[in-house]
Amino acid sequence: MIELNDIVVSYRTERGSINAVDGVNLEIPDGCIVGIAGESGCGKSTLMRAIYGDILSPMSLSSGTIEYGFNDRNGEPVTSENVRNEWFRTLSYIPQSSMNSMNPVIRIREQFIDFPGTDPNKKRVLEQVREYIGKLGLPVEALDSFPHQLSGGMRQRMMIALATFFQPNLIIADEPTTALDVVVQKEILLLLMELQEQMGNTILIVSHDMGVHYQVTHKMLIMYAAKAAEYGDSDSVFDEPLHPYTKMLIGSLPTIGEDRARHGIPGSPPSLWGDLQGCRFAERCPLATGLCRSQEPPLVEHKPGHFAACHFAGADLPDTGGAGWQ
Amino acid sequence: MAVILKTVGLNKVYRLGSFFRAKRIQALDNVNITVESDRPVIIAVVGESGSGKTTLAKTLLRLEVPTSGSAVVYDKEVAGAGSRPSRREFLKSIQPIFQNPFEAFSRYRNVDAYLHETAIRVAGLSAPDARDAVAHALSSVGLEYNDVVGKYTNQFSGGELQRISVARALIPEPSLIVADEPVSMIDASRRMIIINLFRKLRDEEGRSFLYITHDLATAYYISDFIAVMKKGQVVEFGKAQAVMSDPQHEYTRLLLNSIPTTRQRWRPRNVAPATLN
Numbered sequence A: 001m002i003e004l005n006d007i008v009v010s011y012r013t014e015r016g017s018i019n020a021v022d023g024v025n026l027e028i029p030d031g032c033i034v035g036i037a038g039e040s041g042c043g044k045s046t047l048m049r050a051i052y053g054d055i056l057s058p059m060s061l062s063s064g065t066i067e068y069g070f071n072d073r074n075g076e077p078v079t080s081e082n083v084r085n086e087w088f089r090t091l092s093y094i095p096q097s098s099m100n101s102m103n104p105v106i107r108i109r110e111q112f113i114d115f116p117g118t119d120p121n122k123k124r125v126l127e128q129v130r131e132y133i134g135k136l137g138l139p140v141e142a143l144d145s146f147p148h149q150l151s152g153g154m155r156q157r158m159m160i161a162l163a164t165f166f167q168p169n170l171i172i173a174d175e176p177t178t179a180l181d182v183v184v185q186k187e188i189l190l191l192l193m194e195l196q197e198q199m200g201n202t203i204l205i206v207s208h209d210m211g212v213h214y215q216v217t218h219k220m221l222i223m224y225a226a227k228a229a230e231y232g233d234s235d236s237v238f239d240e241p242l243h244p245y246t247k248m249l250i251g252s253l254p255t256i257g258e259d260r261a262r263h264g265i266p267g268s269p270p271s272l273w274g275d276l277q278g279c280r281f282a283e284r285c286p287l288a289t290g291l292c293r294s295q296e297p298p299l300v301e302h303k304p305g306h307f308a309a310c311h312f313a314g315a316d317l318p319d320t321g322g323a324g325w326q
Numbered sequence B: 001m002a003v004i005l006k007t008v009g010l011n012k013v014y015r016l017g018s019f020f021r022a023k024r025i026q027a028l029d030n031v032n033i034t035v036e037s038d039r040p041v042i043i044a045v046v047g048e049s050g051s052g053k054t055t056l057a058k059t060l061l062r063l064e065v066p067t068s069g070s071a072v073v074y075d076k077e078v079a080g081a082g083s084r085p086s087r088r089e090f091l092k093s094i095q096p097i098f099q100n101p102f103e104a105f106s107r108y109r110n111v112d113a114y115l116h117e118t119a120i121r122v123a124g125l126s127a128p129d130a131r132d133a134v135a136h137a138l139s140s141v142g143l144e145y146n147d148v149v150g151k152y153t154n155q156f157s158g159g160e161l162q163r164i165s166v167a168r169a170l171i172p173e174p175s176l177i178v179a180d181e182p183v184s185m186i187d188a189s190r191r192m193i194i195i196n197l198f199r200k201l202r203d204e205e206g207r208s209f210l211y212i213t214h215d216l217a218t219a220y221y222i223s224d225f226i227a228v229m230k231k232g233q234v235v236e237f238g239k240a241q242a243v244m245s246d247p248q249h250e251y252t253r254l255l256l257n258s259i260p261t262t263r264q265r266w267r268p269r270n271v272a273p274a275t276l277n
């Protein structure tokens, strides 16, 4: 189990400091795919980088702790202090565009061999890599290419191969398919799901596409303005969302074959620089009352394993004219 | 019935590299589509990246010259060898909206300067009339003149800025608005505000749209007609409802099957060990 204990992640800027992740408490059981959703700027990538241990100035983990619940190669518990030594070993990262995280001047096969501490017998490692690529159903020739010679989709598949080669306990994927066409996206997500099933490890996947989350995840975390708004099993979150923001997020999606009017969520999240009193969603929430504007709702377990931070969790939203429009 | 859009044998070949080692890219490959209607319509163009959607848009906007073939918009030939309207007359009938609203406006100018410029230069209005036209266009997209005037791009969200782009396009009262991926940079939670706006402008102000997107769900939601493109070709074209509910081309079926919906899973998920109690 991975535990986030009230973590605050800040950026130091000229104007002062902002908390891009502001007191997140979470227990992530082993062996599941957890989806992270929310508007851009709500802190998804910041949270992922903090968990990955990629904490460089101006970013800092200003309070709270992360417990990984697994050990490093020497049998010592992985902590925020030593997590960087574990990159690509017990935890790995798949970014939106692998172009930026692969070394552009070395061939794909060398990127595998370059791992710190890999078996010094390069030939043997390369044999293992070839075998692994074949097992994933990927073309072995791609190993001999430079990153820019591959299509975006093939590069992303190679990145997944890199990220899973050592069977890490945790994989963090930040919008891994956002830049790809839907056909390629589906193939890549299916590959990732299959690998997770085989390895039984934990994957955190960020996406702004609720459809992707529905297809892939076991659990969902909905973030809003640096906070966790809702967390629970995906079935429960999709079938009976508790937070008005989650309801509106799911309800704003059109679906092919359904002729119901859809509405976006008007307004914007509050500035993290401002005075953040009460519930951060209150300004855009159809249910908000004086209580919401003055008191911040804590993240509370409303049903077994299903948490929401809302004074009116589970309450129905007013009808927004969802009748047919055609 | 008016011919809202008709392309005849539209081809566009880009040549890259030197004269001797030129590489041909057939960005549009014999595109033939006809949309006739008495009412304004929304025509969606969908397809994978590189399929030629933007090239089609640019050809209609006269930003690219087709290698061969022609295009007619509202009974006027806009591309091809035939006689063409003057640039100003052209811009009064077709207006673009681009993908990235932050690139459409300079950071160093007030955004309303662009709206006034369009009103005076393209719509040919006097200064007082221009102000009214700008205010009217902004109210059509749900914004107040006084909330926009004098502000810079960094004072707006992407969604607001895209609404201002739509307002700018409305000022010359064009018959057709060509919108190339207008919501792909906008947060999912706010996309529907723009999409619903297109429908309102079609129904209440009589504007037609060419809506270019790779998002089939929003295309289904607002469009009357849909063209599915692949490698420069329109592989399927027809009424949106018909194409989406009974796709004829294998590629359209593949696209539809690849959309991650929140209705039906691609495959049963394994149960995570930890969630087994």
Ligand SMILES: Nc1ncnc2c1ncn2[C@@H]1O[C@H](COP(=O)(O)OP(=O)(O)O)[C@@H](O)[C@H]1O
Pocket: A011, A012, A013, A020, A038, A039, A040, A041, A042, A043, A044, A045, A046, A047, A058, A272
């Ligand atoms: N390097 C940085 N310096 C200052 N602020 C930053 C930096 N990176 C991100 N932020 C701010 O932190 C917040 C969260 O950003 P991010 O985690 O990237 O959000 P998301 O991934 O959900 O879009 C945003 O308000 C963003 O402006």
Ligand SMILES: Nc1ncnc2c1ncn2[C@@H]1O[C@H](COP(=O)(O)OP(=O)(O)O)[C@@H](O)[C@H]1O
Pocket: B014, B015, B016, B025, B026, B027, B047, B048, B049, B050, B051, B052, B053, B054, B055, B056
């Ligand atoms: N100015 C250009 N010069 C050369 N090739 C181009 C140019 N613009 C587009 N292309 C090529 O034409 C094809 C179609 O591109 P485009 O119309 O932009 O597709 P889409 O908008 O569907 O992604 C692509 O192969 C693209 O690389």
Ligand SMILES: [Mg+2]
Pocket: A044, A045, A046
């Ligand atoms: Mg991000």
Ligand SMILES: [Mg+2]
Pocket: B053, B054, B055
């Ligand atoms: Mg394009």
